[in-house]
Amino acid sequence: LLGCGGAPGGESTSTADQASTAPAAAPANEKSAAPDAHYRPAYHFTPPAGWMNDPNGMVYFEGEYHLFYQHFPDGNTWGPMHWGHAVSSDLVTWEHLPIALAPDEKGYIFSGSAVVDRGNTSGFGQGGRPPLVAMFTYHDMAAEKAGKQDFQSQAIAYSNDRGRTWTKYAGNPVIPNQGVRDFRDPKVFWDAAHRQWTMVLAAQDRVQFFSSPDLKNWTYRSDFGASAPNHAGVWECPELFPLKISESGETAWVLLVSINPGGANGGSGTFYFVGDWDGSTFRPRKEAIPTPQDTVQWVDYGRDNYAGVTFSDVPATDGRRIFMGWMSNWDYANEVPTTTWRSAMTLPRELTLHDTDFGTRLHQQPARELLKLRGQRIPLEMPRIGDGTTTIDLSQLPAAGVFELDLTIDLVDSDAEELYLTLSDATGEQFYRVGYSRRSGVDNAFFTDRRQAGQTDFRPSFAPGLTVAPRWSNEGNLRIHAFFDRTSAEVFFDGGDPVLTDIFFPTEPFTQLTLESYGSAGEGMQEGWSLVEGSIWALE
Ligand code: FRU
Known part of the structure; x- marks a missing residue:
């Protein structure tokens, strides 16, 4: 040319x-x-x-x-x-x-x-x-x-x-x-x-x-x-x-x-x-x-x-x-x-x-224009995200695997150490995970994991481990606002800093969302973390 x-x-x-x-x-x-x-x-x-x-x-x-x-x-x-x-x-x-x-x-x-x-x-x-x-x-x-x-x-x-x-x-x-x-x-x-x-x-x-x-x-x-x-x-x-x-x-x-x-x-x-x-x-x-x-x-x-x-x-x-x-x-x-x-x-x-x-x-x-793309709202109604799993079935979304999610979690009064938000196919075999950890060693950090999110072997360096971002604050509510598309996630933590963007290639669309937290509740502490607000919007 x-x-x-x-x-x-x-x-x-x-x-x-x-x-x-x-x-x-x-x-x-x-x-x-x-x-x-x-x-x-x-x-x-x-x-x-x-x-x-x-x-x-x-x-x-x-x-x-x-x-x-x-x-x-x-x-x-x-x-x-x-x-x-x-x-x-x-x-x-x-x-x-x-x-x-x-x-x-x-x-x-x-x-x-x-x-x-x-x-x-x-x-x-x-x-x-x-x-x-x-x-x-x-x-x-x-x-x-x-x-x-x-x-x-x-x-x-x-x-x-x-x-x-x-x-x-x-x-x-x-x-x-x-x-x-x-x-x-x-x-x-x-x-x-x-x-x-x-x-x-x-x-x-x-x-x-x-x-x-x-x-x-x-x-x-x-x-x-x-x-x-x-x-x-x-x-x-x-x-x-x-x-x-x-x-x-x-x-x-x-x-x-x-x-x-x-x-x-x-x-x-x-x-x-x-x-x-x-x-x-x-x-x-x-x-x-x-x-x-x-x-x-x-x-x-x-x-x-x-x-x-x-x-x-x-x-x-x-x-x-x-x-x-x-x-x-x-x-x-x-x-x-x-x-x-x-x-x-x-x-x-x-x-x-x-x-x-x-x-x-x-x-x-x-960009505020993206509000236009909000279709049906699915409220997340569990009061706490606790040990064990809460799975939300998203197989009825008009575009499989395509949605916006916004959730706010109160970290006070809980000694839970890790939060997982896992997007998976119907069998659970392939999944993409967004998480927060305050375990020692990974102190106060967000992470994503695409190691089992579908095709990864086209390049060994595509999914060698977790992708990690620091959490800037130790206080206040934790917010996860994300756009999930068929082959990507853009996650805006805590109002837009840090941000984490990943692509992935699942064989079947991700139609299940699982929320869970780990870590034992100490004395005077409650198990799990309380969900202040949580919504999912289908693509209009
Ligand atoms: C960045 C870049 C630029 C260059 C272009 C070429 O990705 O390497 O520096 O102009 O791509 O396609």
Whole structure:
């Protein structure tokens, strides 16, 4: 595919040819008769066919959320990268559009971002309307194979028809490579306070900041990260954005960074810094970096949330930051047991910042739009979760294995030590477990277990043990809010910190939910834990 789609050195426009590689406007979650249709998620975005990795270019424009993504439409493993494209008016239902950007003689189209150029600073706009401008990385495969170091550079493309067709800029690349092997994933935003476009870019073991008046001419400003913690792998897909701290109302800057390998529980993962941005330099707030419980602030402790970034230009009613990540892990992404398509995105999540005893931390909540997907409510009515089991039969749900769960548990007056919430097939042979433990050794931690959740042998590192996340608080009620889909779980503990996202591949759908707790009741203590509130909602 390298070499198609562009006139050498000239401007190249998306063609009908490229458009035909993706089915137009098929409902994103449509089930097909494919052999792996039972693995296709219901809540989550998946590509119509072929390979998908990182979300790209997430931008809101004229009533539409645009989601682009790293895509190889002609194969189910990573290959020549395109930008796939879908739009949504509500973040919940997605319409597939033709491929936005296809590889050309300059290389594959790697990850990047898109902005609304409201002031037409780029001059790409027509008829007084702002253009959409995408920034991406060219990955020159031939140069890489020839052993060169400078095979990644930054480039732009624009659209004047609401993202339906894109024209690559004739002057690409706008930032040539300076001899850094891993030099990619430009994320751009309008830096209103400093009246400039700011770009953050991954450069191997650090991020680099650039600024521009017009999206075409970029000036290097500074580096961050080479001496910060967390360098077991290469840094990728950074993003910098401002967010108000809920408690003080003060604005801080969040720097997201993805790392591969070196994630919280192995393989690839995403972490963050909280700091200040002065228009040219990022400075982390010291107290926000290592906490007593953890040296790195992880966005997600699960194995399957990578390369996530947030939407730009969301209507500023409440300055909402909406995050989506790629729900897989480079450890095994190419081997997961689906064949007609590969991988899904996380749900859209709203990010907030909070001052806590463990520094200033990101909290995540499923985007409020997901309330629309709540169908029939099944209340959980047992007063206590005790020794022995309480099993809830979910075989009557309209979509087997697909539901939202929210439960709050009072830990006071009980010396129970472990809580299990187990999702299993009808026989109980395959199961996925979400748990909380205050046993010594695993002191005050959440965990998930997918070791017996179906197919795992496609890669030994897929399910070697428990996936663990610290519980930040010792007090108060414990809350587990989760979305279970056919092949994934996103678990928001204690109001959104920590969060744990996992994929799994059961042979039969999970239709039973078992709640149980272990640990003997001491004197004056009650057995089990009391359930303050518990609900399950079927998918509407
Ligand atoms: C992250 C990543 C990016 C790169 C893209 C290529 O998953 O490696 O750094 O741009 O995937 O598909």
